[in-house]
Amino acid sequence: MDLTAEIKELREKKQTYVKEQADKIVLEMVRRNVTTDTLATCDYSNWDRELHRAMLDIATELRARGLSVSSSVNYGVTDWVFSI
Secondary structure, X not given: OOXXXXXXXXXXXXXXXXXXXXXHHHHHHXXXXXXXXXXXXXXXXXXXXXXHHHHHHHHHHXXXXXXXXXXXXXXXXXXXXXXX
């Protein structure tokens, strides 16, 4: 078993997911014609845990695209704010 190849595959899968989610956020902002938008994530059973765990990388991707990204945590829920 080649663990290096499997790790590389997981990294590529994560990077694809990060770019897809960043695209979704930007496209939703464009669709709604807004310059600021928010998204709440949480690492709890009824939430999208994969999205929550990837948000730091998604935020980095959005910043690379020129957006401003900030976050705050309230009662275990992370509120993300995206601005153009």
